[in-house]
Amino acid sequence: MTAPLPWQAEAWERLSRARRVGRLPHALLFTGPEGMGKGHLARALVAAILCEADGDTACGECRSCQLRLADSHPDRLVLQPEKEGGAIGVEAVREAIAFLQRHAHYGVGRCILVEPAEALTTSAANSLLKTLEEPTAGSLLTLVASRPGRLPATVVSRCQQVHLAPVATDDATSRDWLDRNLGPGHDAAKLLALAAGAPLRARDRASEAATVDFAEWQALATGEADPVTVAGRWQREPATALTAVVAWTEDLLRLAAGAGEALRQPDHQAALQRLAEGVDWRRLLEFHATAVSTLDGLTRRNLNAELALEGVLVAWTEATRRPRR
Known part of the structure; x- marks a missing residue:
């Protein structure tokens, strides 16, 4: 059976309800962090749409499901780059x-999955417009994008978005899922914090979690730790470290906006509140942009991991030590 993941229950219920009453849009854009x-x-x-059992989830046993599981269903097409980091060109579209x-x-109809949709070239994305404006009866076009801002606004506006927001570190559903998938000996809340509330990333980076420490990030802000030394320890898993730094910074910004109830990592609220008391928020916003940009560059370009991480941690110490104006 192909079922949604536990933290996707609300989004799945909306989609299933739309299917049941025949009001599922012809084009869906699935967004949210990696x-x-x-x-x-x-x-x-x-899978549910193509399944002949016509249930809320695919049965996995009918003829249609067997073809899909064998990756040979004639009514399903997946558009992906030929190689990682490549593009989806206009001819494919x-x-x-x-x-x-x-x-x-x-x-039943025909379904296309485009993943990642950001890989569409401008010409390819524009080629989709006529289909989005004048859809074929019974067709479904699904686009998956972690960075929907990289898609043309005309494409985004013609799709109904299904957004999956990060979960909080105290989200019981996600923590239970991590406990089942990782077994004993793992701190699910810490993993979710390091993964910025993304459960799949938390699972995949479980072995890296010990490398990155919130207490060290605090110590950098108070001058009790050296950014070069910390970068040297964290550089074994730079993407995990930068993801955590971005998540911690975003919670600081939530506190600044008076949205403490929306913290992704409520376990750190007291420590974050102490940090928040002396922060220049303009500098913090600048730092956040630097950290996000560096993380993006680290995952998409061949940046020197240790130098990139060191630069972010030095910028963090500068952003947090500067007095208010």
Whole structure:
């Protein structure tokens, strides 16, 4: 059976309800941070639509499900780059449009999954517009994007968004799921904090969690730790470290905005509140932009991990030591 992940229950219920009353949009854009399982949710929806049992989730046993599981369903098409970090070109999109215009083999309709949608070239994305504006009857186009801002606004506006927001570190559903998948000996709350509330990323980085320490991040702000030394320890897992730094900084910004009830890491609230008392928020916003940009560069370009991390931690000490004006 292909089912949504536990923290996707609310989004899944909305999609299932729309399906039951025949009001599912022809184009859906699944958004949210990496590690939220957006692609999994989109695939679960496509599987349910193609399934001959017509339940809320795919049965996994009917002829249609067996074809899908064998990756040979004639009414399902997945558009992905040929290689990691590559692009989805206009020719691939034109073939996909022609695919939608053919009759479905099983009478349910035809489904296309585009993942990651950010890989679409500008020409390819623009080629989708006519299909989005004049959809083929019975077709479903699903796009999955961690950075929807990189898609043309005309494409985004013609899709209904299904957004998966990060979970809080005290989210029982996600913590139970991590406990089941990782077994004993792991701190689910800490893993979620380091993964910025993305459960799949928390699971995948469980072995890296011991490298990054919130207490050291605090010590940098108070001058009790050296950024070069900390960067040297954290550079074994720079993406995990920078993801955590971004998440901690965002919680500081939430406190600044008076939104303490929205903290992703409520376990750190007291410590974050102490940090917040002497922070220049303009500098903190500048630092946040630097950290996000560096994380993006680290994952998409060949940056020197240790130097990149060191630069962010030095910027952190400067942002937190500067007095208010």
